[in-house]
Amino acid sequence: MNPDASVPSDASDASIPSDSIPSDASDPSVPAVNTFQVDLRGLVDLLSHHLYSSPRVYVRELLQNAVDATTARLLHEPGAPLRIRLIADGSTVVMEDSGIGLTSDEVHTLLATIGRSSKRDGLENARQEFLGQFGIGLLACFVVAQRIRVVSRSARTPDAPPVEWLARDDGSYTVRTLPHEARPEPGTTVHLEPRPGAEEWTDPRRVAELAADYGSLLPHDVTFTGPEATDRPLTERPAVWDRTYPTPTARRVALAGHCARVFGFTPLDSIELDLPVAGVRGVAYVLPAATSPAQRAAHRVYLKGMLLTDRADNLLPDWAFFARVVLDTDTLRPTASRENLYDDETLTAVREALGARIRNWLTELAAGDPDRLAAFLGVHHLGVKSMARHDTELFALMLPWLPFETSDGRVTLDEFARTHPRIHFTRTVEEFRQVSPIAAAHGLGVVNGGYTYDADLLALLPHIREGVTVTELDASAVTAQLDPVDARRELALAPFLATARTRLDALGCDVALRSYHPVTVPALFLDDREARHERDRAAAEEGADQLWSGILGALRGSAPRARLVLNDNNPLVRRIAAITDEELTGTAVESLYGQALLMAQRPLRPSDTSLLNRAFLGLLEWATHPLAAPTGTPGTGTSAQTGTPAAAHEEGDK
Structure with missing residues (x-):
């Protein structure tokens, strides 16, 4: 195993003495340069209790370090035996791996310096293969543990004896060399001694549940052993979207079952997200019922097979609020706590690529499966209208399918424009409902523009339909249609x-x-x-003082x-x-x-x-x-x- 880091060495003091950088002693005007002092207990409390949103992340950090260690072992020794096992018996939690291991010097260098990580410091050349980067992962275990014991043997120096690193939540640690028989094979074992009150998070059933949730798509096999002393696999590879199925129908059924397990609903449809250029592979599930555009989405994101978050809300464009995504990526950057995605240029590019894929899916439905498109628009026409406001090509494509409330009933705008080349629209729903019966009886074409995005789309209609005019309804237009x-x-x-x-x-x-x-x-x-403007002006004039009344009176027009x-x-x-x-x-x-x-x-x-x-x-x-x-x-x-x-x-x- 290759833990990210832990606490600095000084069992007797809670802070690190400052290390002075030598200055020019012959020149008293040159001030000495010192390093910051660190309160170990406060730093451990800050990182282990406030960086992470829940104690559950300690299981993820254990899995992450084990996977990174085995990945490093394969890079160093291709064909080496791989083994990752998580053990929880109710009194301790143990993670075993057959990874690269640590030497005595590396234990002091990596585990004794907060923020130090082998993945960043060049001890492994292929950093992109690793899950961890920040050098603070092992500290997450202090959320549930009062003592962490690491026993490791390096695969780089197989003749060196194993080494033990024992850390406590007060910021102290010890290092000692163990006999060869304490760890005959290369690898690392981490023992967690739970702190009082953390029994909920170290219960074997909870540990197994968390490990399966975080590690089901990991690239290496992981097993779990509980009190019954029987190993059972936690990984389920390949992912449901990477499996082969005999028919397209069987694939849709499998994806629908996966959505029901993950999100708790049966999707209206599934959208494949195979974007190698963006480093993304997964699936988007279309919600079966309408939802508010203001409701924040909760997408599920894996990073190189490890669950990063199930509450990502910045993965899709805002207009795609009708979809929930599950994907695995190797390009996106996690935050320091590895509980969300860092919003940078890479995420922006991935977001645009995912939006383009959803848009292409709509185009494919319009061209080849109008029944599925009609079912989708019956529920999520609002999201499509939001897209179409900024994309005239999509608007033209969706025009035969998008429903609008009109004086002829609820019909598509394309059909309504063929009957009424001169279209009037109202700004409010109330105005439409008053005028609609009269307009219908006298052949006046009126569209309700009071709903979200409808007025914007009506303004675009003349640009994609020749011979169609769109004007806002006024009193004279209605009166002119009525019989004198x-x-x-x-x-x-x-x-x-x-x-x-x-x-x-x-x-x-x-x-x-x-x-x-x-x-x-x-x-x-x-x-x-x-x-209405004139009425507002007159009302303001009545309530204004003499000066403003004169100004507003001068604004009276025709x-x-x-x-x-x-x-x-x-x-x-x-x-x-x-x-x-x-x-x-x-x-x-x-x-x-x-x-x-x-x-x-x-x-x-x-x-x-x-x-x-x-x-x-x-x-x-x-x-x-x-x-x-x-x-x-x-x-x-x-x-x-x-x-x-x-x-x-x-x-x-x-």
Whole structure:
């Protein structure tokens, strides 16, 4: 075995005396240069308790050192016997390997200096073959151990006796030479004596579970021996994505079973990730249900067969939130704790390569398997739309498949564009839902642009479809599609329309009369972006001081105003238009305005809320005193039905 490092030697003191670098003693003006002092106990506590997120990593470090040691042995002595065995009997945890081993000098050099590693210091030329690099791995064992005993014999000097290194969690260690029979063959054995309270992590079942989780894809065979003294293999090579299967269906079934074991779900589909240039081999599993783009992914990454992390969240582009990845890599760089990936240029390149592979998978589905593509888009169309915003080729490819909410129902944008070459879209879902029934009845093509990415994609449509125009829906476009009222009828209703316009003028709203379907809609509130800006400006002007009121007043332009379109086909509108009482007519129109606002789910201004309250109370008063005018006290005013004084009716009744 080839442990990364451990604690410096000084059993009697908790700190290392500073080593001075000689300076020019003849020149007192030149200051002496010293090295930092290190508190051993504090450093051991820092590295073993705070560098790693969980005590479970000590098993990984034991496996890592054993694998690196056997790899070094093969480089030094090709064909050498290989053996890695993990033993846990409930009282101790032991790792045995037939690796390169350590000499007495190497024990002092490597195990006694924190941060020193043979993989970095040139004792092994092929550093890229090793898992460990940082020289702090063995310290992870102090998370669960109060004492670490290493017995090692070097394969480079087979005649040298074995050496023992014994370290304690107080920062002290001893080294001694053992008889030849203590370790007849080259290799290393590490004994861990658990600390009180760490029994959970040294339980044989837990040790076996962790070892299988971390080491199932290691390049060398690893066995585990528990209290029953029976060896059983921990490695399962080759990886599921590297195995051969008799049919493509059998391969998909095997991958689906692997996904269920690792992630707990049966994938909608599997994407092969064979990218030799990027040093990546694995598989991406497509989630079977929609998920939020904001939810952080948890990918499973192996580094040269050793599990690095099962919570990598920076492996795929953000738009690929619909996939979970399991892969093995030999190019990515781990962090010092080896619990995540270091976000550098290499990871950026791998991320782009994986994104390109997922994009190619979509292209292949569109070309050869439309049923699987339709099933995928039925769940994850949002992710594809996110991709297509920045990739017009992908957008053109996916156009026949991407669903949009339109006035013709939920159809693809490609199909909708063939029927409606002039497309209008709304900025909000509420505006679409109000306009959609009227637009559908009158042949106006409207797309709901209120959902994520839809407005962006609609803006790209004219670039890939000739003859198609896309504009934001405005009040004039809708009004122009509605049937005008006969000129004689509109002239007869001029007093009614004048009253309605007078009542709503202060609210920045015009009134129009049209005939449209469905008949059940009495009034339609329409505005556009310019009209909303004008309303916001007017509201700000009302609440501003004199200076700002003047400035905002100067900004008043010729922007179109909001519009309340009354439906002359609606029976209620016809009855309201026939009322001769001007006050009651105005109250009824205000009620229609408020109802149209609520149907459009627009935010209500204070003036709108005041109008709704006034209209509601006015109608209640008229309903409870049908012979009284809504503005007078009960028993006075004008009859709402005949226009005659209410007192005359009362006298007649008497």
